[in-house]
Amino acid sequence: MAITSNASQDxxxxxxxxNGVVIMKDNSYRAILLCSSINFSxxxxxxxxxxxxxxxxxxxxxxxxxxxxxxxxxxxxxPYLTYLAGLEKNQINDLMRIQLREYITFVRNFTDxxxxxxxxxxxxxxxxxxxxxxxxxxxxxxxxxxxxxxxxMAFEQRxxxxxxxxxxxxxxxxxxxxxxxxxxxxxIIDLFYKTxxxxxxxxxxATEK
Numbered sequence: 721m722a723i724t725s726n727a728s729q730d731x732x733x734x735x736x737x738x739n740g741v742v743i744m745k746d747n748s749y750r751a752i753l754l755c756s757s758i759n760f761s762x763x764x765x766x767x768x769x770x771x772x773x774x775x776x777x778x779x780x781x782x783x784x785x786x787x788x789x790x791x792x793x794x795x796x797x798x799p800y801l802t803y804l805a806g807l808e809k810n811q812i813n814d815l816m817r818i819q820l821r822e823y824i825t826f827v828r829n830f831t832d833x834x835x836x837x838x839x840x841x842x843x844x845x846x847x848x849x850x851x852x853x854x855x856x857x858x859x860x861x862x863x864x865x866x867x868x869x870x871x872x873m874a875f876e877q878r879x880x881x882x883x884x885x886x887x888x889x890x891x892x893x894x895x896x897x898x899x900x901x902x903x904x905x906x907x908i909i910d911l912f913y914k915t916x917x918x919x920x921x922x923x924x925x926a927t928e929k
Contacts, residue, residue: 732912732916733745733746734912735747737905737908737909738875739879739905740902740903740904740905740908741875741879741882742908748846748847748848749846749847749848749849749882750844750845750846750847751844751845751847751882751883751885751886751902751903752842752843752844752845752902752903752908752911753843753844753845753886753889753890753893753900753901753902753903754840754841754842754900754901754903754907755841755842755843755893755898755899755900755901756841756898756899757839757841757898758771758896758897771897774895774896774897775896777892777895778892778893778895778896781888781892782888782889782892784845784846784847784885785846786843786844786845786846786889787843787844787846788841788842788843788844789841789842789843789844790839790840790841790842791839791840791841791842791915792837792838792839793837793838793840793914794836794837794838795836795837795838797827797831797836800827801824801827804820804823804824804827805824807820808820842911843893845885845886845889847878847881847882847885849874849878849881886902890902
């Protein structure tokens with residue numbers, strides 16, 4: 721899948737997103753994991769030490785780099801208010817309708833006056849395929865483009881290498897007590913669209929590629 725062109729796309733280093741893999745313009749690959757959080761301060765000292773040791777062992781076990789990204793956003797209460805408004809409209813009991821209306825007003829005023837933020841934690845796993853140059857192929861092999869089948873085979877082989885790294889990271893993070901979700905194509909497109917268009921509440925337009 722590829723996000724349709726827009727004013728900011730020229731500044732985005734992403735070429736396409738395919739089968740849950742981000743393909744960069746330099747032809748390197750990325751996988752993205754969404755991680756849960758741990759309330760570290762509520763853990764006992766022994767639990768805190770165990771988590772730190774597990775995380776240290778996880779980092780020391782890696783022979784490739786990873787990127788940990790924390791994304792903070794203002795909490796969007798609009799979908800919840802829309803849901804409540806629907807309940808109010810369909811409510812038969814007059815007392816319940818009044819209580820719902822007052823609750824909607826309370827939630828709207830509270831969120832307008834308080835800066836309520838949500839945090840998401842992502843781990844980005846890279847893979848850069850090794851480019852092997854072929855010499856002595858003759859003048860007819862110079863500049864020869866890969867067929868569609870060859871490109872798909874190369875993608876699947878590289879994706880296997882990336883998936884191995886993903887499995888290692890998932891196992892290491894789960895040993896620290898975290899829950900992990902491997903983002904798919906639609907989720908990745910939605911993530912980057914909202915990242916580069918923070919004021920736009922619409923959905924990105926995606927086309928098959």
